[in-house]
Amino acid sequence: MLSIISLSIFGILNLFLGFLKSRKVLLPSAIIFLLVALGLMVQDWNQQALYFSDMLRVNNLFVSFSVIVILTSLLVVGISRNFGDDLEYTHPAEYYSIILFSITGALMMIGFENLIMLFIGVEILSVAMYVLTGTDKRNLRSNEAALKYFLMGAFATGILLFGIAMIYGATGSFKLGGIATYVQTATQYRSVSPLLYIGLLLLFFGMLFKVSVAPFHFWTPDVYEGAPTIFTAYMSTVVKTAGFAALYKLASVAFNSAYGFWAQTLAVLAILTLLIGNITAVYQVSFKRMMAYSSISHAGYLLLAVVAKVPSSQSAILFYSLAYSLATISAFGVLIIVSERKPFEGSPDERYEAFNGLAKTNPLLAFIMTISMLSLAGIPLTAGFWGKFFIFSAAVQSNLTALLVIAVLMSCVGIYYYFRVIIAMYLKPSDNDGVIVSNGFKLTLLLTTVLTLLLGLFPDLVNRFF
């Protein structure tokens, strides 16, 4: 709990640190703030408490997902090296502050006990994302992406709010507990107000937009491609983790008794997401755009765990988010370096070709990228394999055979586009020169890689807590 409060204060503090002449303190201070918040968060482990007039619930679900969010942010901060180089156009103090604020929003989304809190959390996180997307002021694509994201996002938030209002109309409560009681009794006596179903759908659609589930995914490729790569990394990991934690909570706590209703809807959307995400990813020329579609497809796998709704779903979503976040940060981290090797038509080269011959010039980067791709593809002995394993076994437990078959087929398709990068790095010739990578950057990427491998060998490091 303290960590939410402290993160907001740290955000403001960091903003004021921007007045200092030296910008070198900003990165270490942001890291220290995040570590403090992480420490405070871990202290809440095994606590059960409600805060702010029962608006926020602290329990192990909250702590575990929050730890992933903060850890992910730490890693993203670790690879944001170039800020401060260009005095006129970058504002590192604001950048780190916005990240700290957005984490606050993410934590509220994870811990909400009241739909109002969920809404506030979603808004804090989203507004921060809109700003971050547009930070590359001179780049038209970045501007376009920010505007697109903002317009579509604002619309989605409106739908979300409308859904909340409907649910309030039907149940007379904003609280998860109150809603759950209503849904249970109403389902029992077959007197569910149609308002509830409409509200539930609108609320879910709003949330699904944020985690880019098809058919609410159309903003994703453009925004991911336009945003500066470092924010793409941030956006695709933190928003997804927080969004799925919130979605799982809504589905399993508030609307538990209406399972038959929302499970069918979500199952169809999961199939759609898996198909669209994976098949479209195959046809991409740009690696960054491929990663956008791959992020859509991963939303599909995560949705599978929500639909399964068995006790192990929660730890499956948690593990999958962690594995996905680690691998995604590695991938975008390497992309940041590689894309600057040789510009393509005036802008950083984000095509597959940019990776050609990387294994010769920078074997370490190629190795990091390989592990990341193997993990995203779900090859054994990486964290990604166990993510898929736990999600598939949750789905097997609730007999979702059709969904499983599609998920397995789509995993194969996934291997196709992830391996294109590995092939480019190891098997394609190139005339590119090697690049020198700063130590902090290298260390962060190595950390994500080691964690991916470690979790691949010993998934119990995380799972023994559940």
Add this chain to the structure above:
Amino acid sequence: MLTLILILIPLVLAIVLLGLRGGAVKRVALITSLVEFGLAIYVLSIYKADTSSQFALSYDWIKSAGVQFAIGIDGISVLLVLLSTLLVPLIILSTFNHSYRNPSAFYALILMMQSALVGVFVAKDAFLFYFFFEAALIPIYFIAASWGGENSISVTFKFFLYTIFGSLFMLLGLVYLYLQTPGSHSSLLSAFYELKLSAAQQSVLFWALFIGFAIKMPVFPFHTWQPDTYVESPTPATMLLAGIMLKMGTYGLIRIVLPIVPEGVQEWGLVAVILSVIGIIYGSIIAIQQQDMKRLVAYSSFAHVGLMAAGIFSLTLDGLQGSLIQMLAHGINVVGLFFIIEIIFSRTQSRDLSQLGGITQNSPVLSVFFIIMVLGSVALPLTNGFIGEFLLLKGVFTYNTWIGIVAGTTIIFGAVYMLRMVQKSMFGLQTTATEQFTDLNLNEILVLVPLAFFVFWIGLFPNAFLQLTEPAVAELLRTLK
């Protein structure tokens, strides 16, 4: 403990190799694989031919998924452990006349592959088996794609996707089985054997598991990756693929499919046998048409593995025993054949039968070895192929006489395409390509002598090998009934 050491020796030395440079790499790789072989021979010498799992070892590895690091050698795995440790030193020695670029990575990948292959054959836990099964794929993919021919990137990619596709369904099947185990779940294979599954469950599970192995072997119609991959891969990779990796599929059938879903096997066994027999005929007919020697042997391998699969599904002692001994024999023969083709190719730059001929005039020693390997392949009595094919055909005949008759044509077809290959390449008039042919050098003889020795040893004294496997196979069949 010995089993673990067998897995670890190649793995550790592979990592060491990555740090080495220059000529030492080859020698270290060879010495490693020889030490490994020596250890395997020692294990074999103290192995007792009964139904128990020996040299066993078990640690809890991943509690949340019930995975135990449980390994051991029993009658079904013993010959395959011998095969994977015997062939790798010969494969490494066979590369000594050829310099591959970036040798440390090349030999390290071969050793990693060996480690995973031994792992597959000794794993006693379903998920552990699955890890090794997949772990074997990554090194062979990189060997084949990086050191292969012009089209190797796309061809090996197809192979990779194909096999992953199959094994993902296998994984689903294993996860399902794992969730069926009582109490706090266990993924030990022995726990899977105890399950009481309904006929409907078994029927679905049969396909989930069978497809994974069928693609690996490959059984018709899942074979389309195979000929191209064999041809485009560098010869050491082809030897690993055909000699050892293919056996992961047949081994999986015996180890996993038969005991876990016996009713599924009853229900679908006939389909599997028919598919296998189609593979025999189809592979043989295509092999007869081939001009490219490597492609010819690739199709012959497809035909031979069809017979092994048919023998396994015949569910007879002869069929299973035959398939086990044939796995060993086929591995030896096919490695020998691919090696000789590589020798011919390195001297003439051609594998095309129409451009070859009269090699025997310059190199009688080579042609003697070639004929020995070919005779082993066509199952001439007193060679290793005869024992395997005889038992396999006997098994298939017991299962169904008509299918047995059709499958029996493999011997005729085999003789046709193999002897055609010998005749066109070794005999006849010399061509421009073969005029300057030189005979074998010492390295090459050192590879071929042990192979030829095993061809005759297994052919003359098969009981030494059959006795090792018989108790375990008999026990397996008893539990199926």
